[in-house]
Amino acid sequence: MKKFGFLSFGHYADVPGSRVRTAADMLRQSIDLAVAAEEAGIDGAYFRVHHFARQAASPIPLLAAIGARTSRIEMGTGVIDMRYEQSAQLAEQASAVDLISGGERLQLGISRGSPEPALRGWESFERIPGPGENAIDMARRQALELLRALEGEGIAPADPEQAHDRAVLTPEGKLRIEPRSESLRQRIWWGAGSRSTALWAAEHGFNLQSSTLLLEDDGRELGDLQAEQIEQYRDAWREAGWDWEPRVSVSRSIIPIVDEESERYFGIRAQAERRDQVGVIDGVLARFGRSYIGSPDQIVEELRQDAAVMAADTVLVTVPNMLGVEFNARLFESLAKDVKPQLG
Structure with a gap:
């Protein structure tokens, strides 16, 4: 059965109509969203991470x-x-x-990040690229260091006068991190916005989160571009010789129109957002996915024509978190009852 999760950007703002006015509102409601999703039968609760913005930024305490x-x-x-x-x-x-x-539920998606309001904001977090590195190189290096730490590689030299717990020592006499979830290594995902990045993810044993946009627009629909990316990723995975099956997710905006409120907020957008959007990010032509808005039956038929949705094992549905928990709980119920079973 294909898994369905929700993906929240964690927006909050004190504006008319918002039910998430403060950061505290957002964090507490994010927990409630996860509870509501579990009760409805949704498989995953995922959160975007953006710094220096009125959005979710610190995922570890929230998770x-x-x-x-x-x-x-x-x-x-x-x-x-x-x-x-x-x-x-x-x-x-x-x-x-x-x-x-x-011990089996965390699915940690990482990447080099996306455009942000801060100019080299990572430097304010005291993260500085090394000699000959740019910020992308640094992100990839630190991602591979994360994998090695989760695999149990020694990180720090042991102090012979203090290091008495031999359980965390490697054969080389270095200390591993503790606590360590040994199975988490196979549940690290890389967010890929291009085919070449997806190949890099396969080479290094990351599951694949195909981005909400692709930086390689050639005129084809996003679903077709992503399906090609997924196929190339899986081929590269097999060539790399990893001994477990990877997971692949795609993200989509899916809004079932199930009551007057969802019709009022999104009905007028159903026709306007039926096509992909194309724009420029970091000087590169990028393709953004369309929205799926309509009756559950209509959405199912349209999703069946989305090659990437059908190729992926996990679909992450972006949710309008600022409309509050009750609105999104109804959305979860429709996804779990009317959409997910038809796409298994």
Whole structure:
């Protein structure tokens, strides 16, 4: 059965119509969204990570709280910007979240991040590229360091006068991170916005989160571009010789029109957003996916024509979190009852 999760950008603003006016509102409601999604039968609760903006930014405490409040639903990110992270610290914190939630639910999406309001904001977090590196190189290096830490590689030299716990020593006499979730290594995802990045993810053993946009527009629809990316990724995975099956997700804006409120907010957009959008990001032509808005039956038929949705094992549905928990809970119920079973 194909998995369906929600993806929240974690927006908050004190504006007319918003039910998420403060950061505290956003964080508490994010936990409630995960609980509502689990109760409805949705498979995953995922959160975007953006710094220096009125959006979700610090996922580890949020995911820990969700892990303690729920029992089944997967929890994840899409994505953590590795330009801002210290690898060993993230490995420790993510392992703790995974262990709190039972040891099998965390799905950690990471990447080099997306355009942001800050100019080289990672430098304000004291993350500086090394000699000969740019910020993208640094993000990839730190991502691979994260994998090695989760695999149990020694990080720090042991102090012979203090290091008495031999359980965390490697054969080389170095200390591993603790706590460590040993299975988490196979649940790290890379957010890829191009075919070449997807190939890099396969080479290094990351699951694939195909981005909400692709930086390689050639006139084809996003679903067709992503389907090609997914096929190339899986071929590269097999060539790399990894001994487990990877997972692949795509993100889509899906709004079932199920009542007067959803019709009032989104009905007028159903026709206007039926096509992909094309724009320029970082000087590169990029393609953004269309929205799927309409009756559940109509949405199912349209999603069946989306080659990437059918190729992926996981669909992340972006949700209008500023409309509050009750609105999104009804959306979850329709996705779980009317859409997910038809696309299995």
